[in-house]
Amino acid sequence: MAASGPPSPTPENQAFHLNLQHGHKDLVQAIAFNTYGDRCATGSVDGKIRVFNRHRDGTWRLCDTWTAHGGEVLELQWLPATIYPNLVASLGIEGWFRLWAEDPSAAPGRRFCGAGRSSGGGRPAFDTRSTTRAPYRSFSMKHNDDTRQTHLALLATDGRLTIYENDQPDNLAEYTSIDDFAICPRPSRGEEVAFKVRFDPNPDPCYTALRAGVTLDALGLVVAGMDTVKVYRSRDVVTTSYGVPQTQREFYLAADMSSAHRGLVRDVAWAPGNIRGYDVIATACQDGFARVFRLETPYDENDGKSWSASHLLKTSKTHPGAGGSTSAVSAASAAAAAAASATAAAASASASAATATALGGAAGRDAAAAAASGAGGPSPTKDETAATNTTAGTATTTIPNATTAEKRQPPSQQQQPSTLSASLAKSSGNQTSSERQWTGQEGQTQHAWRELSRLDSHRTPVWRVDFDDDGQILGSTGDDGRLVLHRQTPDGSWAKSSELAMVKARMAAP
Template sequence: MASSTPQPPPVDEKSQPAHQPSQPFELNLQHGHKDLVQAITFNTYGDRCATGSVDGKIRVFNRHKDGTWRICDTWTAHGGEVLELQWLPATVYPNVLASLGTEGWFRLWAEDPSATPGRRFCAGRTSSGRPIFDTRSSSSRGGSSSSGSSSSNSTYRSFSMTHNDETKHTHLALLTTEGRLTVWETEQPEALNEYTSMDEFLVIPQRPQRGQETAFKVVFDPNPEPCYAALRAGVPTDALGLAVAAMDVVRIYRSRDVVAASYGLDTPKKEFYLAAEVTGHRGLVRDIAWAPGNIRGYDMIATACQDGYARVFRLDTPLDSSSSGGAAAATTTTTNGHGSWAASTLITPEKSLQQHRAAVASLGSASPSTKDDNDDGGSGSSTAHPHPHHHTHHHHHTHHQHHPSSLSASLASKAASGSSSSGAGGGADSRLRTIQPGQPGTVAHTAREISRLDNSRTPVWRVGFDDDGQILGTTGDDGKLLCYRQTPDGSWAKSSEMMMMKTRMAAP
């Protein structure tokens, strides 16, 4: 009996060399999961793929030179479904994978290349691997849970990680089902087993009601540093950016330098402020993506909404000193009154440390009555008074005035302004961050919608940019992958459409 499978046409050996694969990249593999695949992620180079299933298992695949994908390891990572996966930067941590489960556990998995395939991520004797770091919000684990997390029974629902190439520190953001966002930083450079809390605050005014459908997503700015327009406006070069989708609202946060009390000493640290708020979604925001490649001078953020639209927003930093508390004037105004593109006007971490020392010295020479007056006057109007007396003879005093005053204000008005939300007390950290124009160290941001992409009026679940920020991909209930490109006028238009079709083989 003849086979029913059609024979492929003959191929001339001269026209196609044997060493050249016909399809160099093909992700047509049998993932092997016994349940629905919930999460999937690729590494920086695109040659490693990790999949997470509803049954709590993670499978890692490697792409070989012949273009085929072969399984590297599989293990039980969580007691519930795997919600999110992320490979850490391959240039720093080529073998580290982060995962988050529906039970609330966040875990880091490190590969042992010397182990046999199938046992590389499993450090124990069973199929359940042993992570190098894990934590959850309801209990302390490995010295990583914050003091305020033990009183909350909410679980983590989203996470994001980023690495600073200059400081060699890794930052971790964890978002709970109650809308509480916690940002961690590694205590030692390139050490992933110990973290310290940077900031903790709420992203929604009140927690969702019991039984209410929720949607939370957090993502770091993937760019090494802010765009040049933001640097001109006064954003420090080492500032962190966070985009948070909480229910039907998207909020953008930036970090600023403040001073906090630790063991009786005032030490500089970073805290996040609300830079922009995006409204207008008529449903839950399921996913959010921050576009890489901000050399264009502005940032782009895409959202996937339950109302059937994928939206693209443009994030700008206007050069308006009245709306940014003097930040724009401090970094762009020179002696001739024109804007400056010089690198000396940028606020680097070294410059911030020097300004902090000068602020502490000037505060130490101030009288107690001056400190009391600053406390009563508030941080908005009293921050510019102490420091300019020492720099009125300098031509660039407007550049040195802004950040020392912000640090001095944090020292002088802890109970009234910056330090009340920077970590002195547990209750202050949990308050909702609101937009406060004119606060020291903040820079005004504006967000506007540039494209609204229809997905056949079906809910959109996933959205993401490519590594250059030139292609936007969305997926939804229609089972299609839609790709968009940016047009010369700045809007986005559909460029391609892909879909998966299940075919049934005919019976012989």
């Protein structure tokens, strides 16, 4: 069987040992490995990032160190090795998100901080911070090798989530905001906060989600804000700007797992390996439990579809630079033109009928009938009216926070607001009103979740959870100083398999 990716530059038959003196002058707060596991980046409270390389003899040697932030480094993430040059992203407690690019030709100590966008040293390839007073506290990045698009999600302490998109890997500074909304109410002043965001690490949605209607290029996000956990999916909406239809991404609420938690949610993780037909999500909660959830998309067996690629692999790559077809835009343009023509004809018919009625008599009635016939023939039936409303609804952006009465109505009966109203709603400063809710609009797919396991191995507040690259092992850490590993049992539940205790030991000088 052929390898799924390029081979690792280091031998795989050697045992993995990470026993190094990191050299930081303060506590190490973040650590991240690259795709192959042969590069390690550490971030400390002193604001410095150090990169280590694993050599063929199994030893780890320092590659580069630089001051990345003015305060502690909260999170680190390596971008896929398919992107050149090597990139590592960091987030500091001051709220700055920074992207560092490696220059292999530079001298040691200047490889990451020297290849900046200006002649000055220590400048990142890209950086950004929140436009409000609330700093960023979590981020996640995802790169698609097929579309060459890189997406960045940033979560601030006021509960606002911002998603950026870059479709030019050669230009690292070009990130465009594609969506911005609130995931929870703004915390009170002085209240302890907890925020975390993670992308779906799988290249594509699982096959059952594709069968249920999720497009092949849809993005998935799991977000933890305070004591809430929510899953968002992206869909394509067609908007009209200056008479030109355009397609853009918009995220909708797919699942809400908040009812299962009784405290602040410190961490979330989305498991790789969705070939199983459903997704697995884990959370770390302050109430002492690490929870594992199963996320699936129910579908109708009698929907007339099959498991063939022609029915499953549906894409809507109509974004600028995505390289996809423009059939959706053309269809939306035709629908908009038809709606405009029908509106003009109806207005003309109304004016003609009013004039004929003013004339009076049989001639007036004949003129009114002729005007109605010329406007569109016989009056449309209820089915035709509903179909027209549904078609028009797909060509406009919808307000995310529908009222309770609108939520109970079928999608075809909901009032479709105009594009201008939706744009004003998205740019509104009212965070409560900008929270995304399930509305059943075109392109939204209902998700279902259930709790598989509630793990209490730590019996103390759980701080972090994460899966391995195959999604078969779940690791969790808590206040007890132990790393507990869990595996899935044949009945679908998760159970403790092993643990690693952390103890202090005196190390000999090299």
